[in-house]
Amino acid sequence: MHPPLTLHKHPMCAEIIEQFQKCHVDHPVAKFFGECTDLKIKLDRCFRQEKALKRKANFEQSKKMKERLQALRKENSL
Numbered sequence: 001m002h003p004p005l006t007l008h009k010h011p012m013c014a015e016i017i018e019q020f021q022k023c024h025v026d027h028p029v030a031k032f033f034g035e036c037t038d039l040k041i042k043l044d045r046c047f048r049q050e051k052a053l054k055r056k057a058n059f060e061q062s063k064k065m066k067e068r069l070q071a072l073r074k075e076n077s078l
């Protein structure tokens with residue numbers, strides 16, 4: 001199962017999403033027999049990569065925030 005396929009929420013995977021949706025439109029029956037499976041695998045990998053990048057960005061942002069808070073505490077204690 002994948003998240004909703006909205007292009008604005010997944011700009012990194014937009015091209016693959018469009019290809020996957022086109023495959024489903026072009027092959028309404030064959031999609032049930034694996035016609036779009038390769039694109040599905042690519043899409044899942046893209047979502048995982050996107051999620052990892054977001055996680056890394058959040059970690060770095062929280063690390064910077066923690067450093068700022070520590071600096072403020074040190075400044076206020078003087």
